Amino acid sequence: MNFVAVVMLTIGAAGFVYRLLRGPSLPDRVVGLDGLLSVIVIGIIVAAARSSNGGITVETVLVAVFVGFVGTTALARFIERRGN
């Protein structure tokens, strides 16, 4: 089960990385980056569920969600001003 979850997350991450590298525009790359961060966050949650120390690891997820949101919005503002 763990293996299945990891494989699926890897495939998802690969998809987002593809979009991040290919573009073709900057917003496409932001979509890829934000998705990649979400996949990493889900990976942390899955790992935290398996480990005995899960309660502490979960705090990092909280911060990561914030960072993802702030980052995406900041990039959006950048796109608005500076273009592609």
Next chain:
Amino acid sequence: MTPTVRLPALIIWLTLVWAFLWGDFGLASLVAGVAVALFIVWIGRPADVHGMQLTSFHPLSALVFIGYFSVQLVKSNLQVAWTVISPRPDVHTALVAVPMHVVSEGIVTVVANAVTLTPGTLTVDVHEPDDGTPAVIYVHVLQFEDVETVRADVLQLERLAVRAFGTKQQRHDLEEIVAARAARSEGAS
């Protein structure tokens, strides 16, 4: 609108967040939470408030709204999954302008966010005219059929949101609009 109604709700919310972060709902923790909440509200008080906050709250209708919204969230993901997996996705996009009927910014925000998480729709832009007429939400649709379907879906969302968060006057006005629409479509068919 009515800062006296808003303030306790904000304090309660912030204290809850505090308690949730510490995982501690004991008396000492809650008192500390209230103190921190008051401090935050004090230093963060807005210089110019005009209608952004949701002014009323009806718990039962809010639950209905959250329930409907959760079901929609699941359905939207099922639809995305189906479109992704099927060998020939029938994507037929469009950008539809959907005018709102209530003027409250808070409700428009709630509806615009909810639209993003419902099947097939995504909020792209919101135009808010300065002169107090309702805002217009621009919705991007994946599988477009016709404009009226999109507007009807969003109206349904708006209706539930107003029931949950709107003032009596807003609810009354919206119900009238919904009834008028229903009567029109009855007459047409």
Next chain:
Amino acid sequence: MDTFAEVLLVLGSALAMIGGIGVVRFGDLFSRMHAAAKAPTLALILAAIGAAIEIGTLLAATTLALVVVLQLLSSPVGAHALSRASRRQMTIAIDDVDELTSDEHSDL
């Protein structure tokens, strides 16, 4: 109870995978945003619920509850900010009706 949590975690991963495939398969920016805004959101929620059940402590449950609420609030707003900014900078292919462009042109 544990298998239910496992199922949720796997479902969350599956949904994340679908989101990743979606951004590759869809042809234009806005369609990709459909996948990128909806799939990771629900995936995160499912995984968080599964992890909360599996870890079992109150602290983990409350923290994950906060994560869910934050994700629900921030994901659509982020997508909206990005869509709006992108439209100002580039034209996106739309198959059918496009009322935003016509509205903007009539305002100008």
